[in-house]
Amino acid sequence: MRVVVVVVVVVAAAMACRGPVAPRPPTDSDIIAKSHAFLEAVDHRDLAAVTAQLGPNYVRFEGTYRDAAQEIASVQERLASSDPSTMIESRTWSEERVFARGSDAVFIGRATEQQGGNKIHGGYKDDGWYTLVWSRDGQAWKLVYRGWQTAGSVAKTQVWNHIYENKLGFEHAPNKLLVEYAATHAPGTAMDVAMGQGRNALYLASAGWTVTGVDFSEEGIRQAREEAAAHALKLEAVVSDVTSYDYGTAKWDLVAMIYAYPAFSKIADLQRATKPGGLFVYEYFGGAEDEPTPPLATQFMGWDILKDQLVDDVPDWRTDRAKIHRFVARKR
Ligand SMILES: C[S@@+](CC[C@H](N)C(=O)[O-])C[C@H]1O[C@@H](n2cnc3c(N)ncnc32)[C@H](O)[C@@H]1O
Structure with missing residues (x-):
């Protein structure tokens, strides 16, 4: 009996020494x-x-x-x-x-x-x-x-508005590939997808094209409209999400997709929206494994491919040097 009491006392004392249970x-x-x-x-x-x-x-x-x-x-x-x-x-x-x-x-x-x-x-x-x-x-x-x-689209729009307010981090002159190929077609109707602050759309307008540009950045669109007014250029500048915009059917003589990654999922719609004989001009980063780009050569089967090049060059956006995919096709 005494042994049991001693054991109980020892165990109780040991528990008390450990302090409160964590x-x-x-x-x-x-x-x-x-x-x-x-x-x-x-x-x-x-x-x-x-x-x-x-x-x-x-x-x-x-x-x-x-x-x-x-x-x-x-x-x-x-x-x-x-x-x-x-x-x-x-x-x-x-x-x-x-x-x-x-x-x-x-x-x-x-x-x-x-x-x-x-x-x-x-x-x-x-x-x-x-x-x-x-x-x-x-x-x-x-x-x-x-x-x-x-979060969501508001946050994304804010990021782009901020970039356009700062006017830093991108090329302000029109894209060279677009300038080169626009000159091969008589001016007609042009769609500039995700046009940003309008450097390409304004160039096309100045070269006689009837241009519509779409982008969700209100600041980009505001600057494009301001520049168009300042140079007496006609430009339809639309604030819209490029994934929900209705591009129509056989409407455009030229579709410009210059660093317009948000519209990658709309390429089939843009093909339908291009007139026979119309041009599709595309430039974007290429070759990065973490940034898959559309398989344009396959998607444009049945079109005349005028250029399909992966080059190491100076891109218009984001960095000093990168692999760039330049692609131009004409609808038959
Ligand atoms: C890299 S910039 C290219 C702008 C222009 N094409 C150029 O080369 O100067 C991408 C553009 O996509 C626009 N953008 C991104 N997601 C969009 C979306 N879901 N709908 C409309 N515009 C979008 C941004 O506002 C930005 O102007």
Whole structure:
């Protein structure tokens, strides 16, 4: 009997010496659930839940900085306000990932959000990536960083608008291949796919072509229109996604696809849209394994191939030297 009591006492003493049991490390699902719950607490102006989750070093960065006190103050302000538009009515998650190690866990998830309190007009929609960084604080996990990055087509358009605002990183003169082959055809109707700031479309217009250019960059289109007006050139400049634009049938004497990678999936439509005798002029990077390019020679069977060259040269975009695919075909 005495032996048993001694063993029990020794085991109990050993357990007490080990101190409190370490908390179970959170699983990815725990971090995802915590991240969803935090944002829902913000949406619903749940001041207690928001305050409980924020770490003392919390920072939010979305173009401006906001610390924990400012985050709490903003929830308080919204609580006090009767404005129903300052909340998210629904949020749909996709592409969620957790990167966890030791006492840090980073959650990244894509959210499409629908604004509430603006039902008369339908409510704004947002598409973007949340980054929430959690850090162990004793037994609890606290939020130390919150960030948002716009995703989808808006983000892509912003990148191109920015490039055109800066006017850096690309050739401003018209593409040489286009200049060379446009001169072999009497001026007629021309489609410049993904025309950017219009360097090629404006050249064609100045050479007597009736040009339509399509691009989703509002800034690119704005600059093209401004240049056309300044030089009294006629140019139809359309803000549109090149993957949904209707190119028509047998409409164009010349189709220019100059560094117009977003329209690779539309080549069959562009072929249909070319008039018999019309030219298809293409230039883009070639030969990089991580950037597959369209198999043009196969796609253009039944056309006269006037050029199909892979050369090492100076490209109009992105880098000083690269393998470039130059391809020109005439529709029979
Ligand atoms: C490399 S630049 C080429 C511009 C022009 N062809 C040139 O060579 O100067 C690619 C262009 O594609 C446009 N773009 C990208 N994705 C697009 C899309 N889905 N719809 C319309 N334009 C798009 C960009 O705005 C950009 O102007």
